[in-house]
Amino acid sequence: MSQTAFQPTSAVFLANPYPFYKELRETAPIFFYEPWGKWILTRYEDINFLLRDKRLGRVIDHTLKDEERKPRNDIETAYELSRDGSLMEIEPPDHTRIKDVFHQTFTPKRVRELSGKIHALCNKLVDDLLEREERQVDLIEDFAQTIPVTVIADLLGIPERNRHNLVPWSRGIIGWFEPERTREMELEAVRCAQEFMAYLKQLIPIKRQKPSDDLLCAMIAVHDTEPERRKEHALINNCILLLNAGHEAVVNVIGNGMYALLRHKEQWENLKANPVLIPTAIEEMMRFDTPLQFFERFVLEDMTYKSFTWEKGTKLCLYYASANHDADIFKNPETFDIARYPNPHIAFGLGLHYCIGAPLARVELQTALQTLSQRLPDLQLVSEYAEYQPKNVFRYLRELPVKY
Secondary structure (H helix, E strand, O other), rough: OOHHHHHOOOHHHHOOOOHHHHHHHOOEEEEEEEOOOOEOOHHHHHHHOOOOOOEEOOOOOHHHHHOOOOOOOOHHHHHHHHOOOOHHOOOOOOHHHHHHHHHOOOOOHHHHHHHHHHHHHHHHHHHHOEEEOOOOOEHHHHHHHHHHHHHHHHHHHHHHHHHHHHHHHHHHHHHHHHHOOHHHHHHHHHHHHHHHHHHHHHHHHHHHHHEEEEEEEEHHEEEEEHOOOOOOHHHHHHHHHHHHHHHHHHHHHHHHHHHHHHHHHHHHHHHHHHHHHHHHHHHHHHHOOOOOOOOEEEOOOOOOEEEEEEEEEEEEEHHHHHHHHOOOOOOOOOOOOOOOOOOOOOOOHHHHHOOOOHHHHHHHHHHHHHHHHHOOOOOOOOOOOOOOOOOOOOOOOOEEEEEE
16 A cells, blocks of 8 residues: 555544554655645654654744734634643643643642542442443443543532533534544534633632632632733633543543453453553553544744655644554554553653643543453453444544443
């Protein structure tokens, strides 16, 4: 297969992109994909280097003169309001300043305090499953999805009565990142972002009047005591980031990972017999079927990399999922091995934009896997076949029917 055969929207590719990635790493590791107007990169060596290269960034507007800015349509302008000031969408020095707020509030101590709550939550979810007469459920909807939504809602101090919208808001908002998005997906992303922003605008004054021990109140306190008060929309948009990143990462690692684990029955049996393998199993689940398949970077200044010359404004698609299967880094990369060590996968990114919530995500994932393996030892797939959503950026299952 050459680069001309790269068809990321085809049903065959979406069902299992990893053979395509292998061919691309071998025959066309860096190439320009005309339909997207973007460069595709698939090797670990290149992605590892470029994620740390300060000539690339998540956004480029801060480097542009007025005459260099491309006009935005009304939908793009509306969506940008939900990204402005978000940690993921800014570069230094603004990125450094906002990240300091997270470091002051999103502390290891807070993560440790959440650990007990996460254990109790996972056990409560399994209790509910064991009370059912019919021992068959969708592991994503009936188990995985509840964990990060509850954790994020608790972190932000969102009352239980208002939590039912968090999942549809998250799923709607991330649709914007898809390169093949439709106008309907754009409108849905804007609607969900605006609704969540409106809700937070109502919640923040309440938190100011009646502060409590949650992350949102801590963020508000830091925000309000700064010499030069930050714009409140940055506070709101970083809450949106917490929802999107925290929900999608955990749900989809559990979904994709448990699908892999239960298909490889010898690995499932090994895990139950050796729970000490839970941490390495989680890392392998993230590597083997990476939920965030790729992420984009802008070239911030004219640059040359290897034999390629890229102008300022060029967009690069860095395929994390392909890098995580690179045989130059991972021995037998197509083998699912829960004891794999070391495992330098890049599922959480690298460099400046490394996922700040990775420690909390790992606590959630390890606790979920520990609970499932200890309390539902007979867990198995209803069918060996599971269908993935037809997405390019976020790879996740429609459902995961299991019996126990």
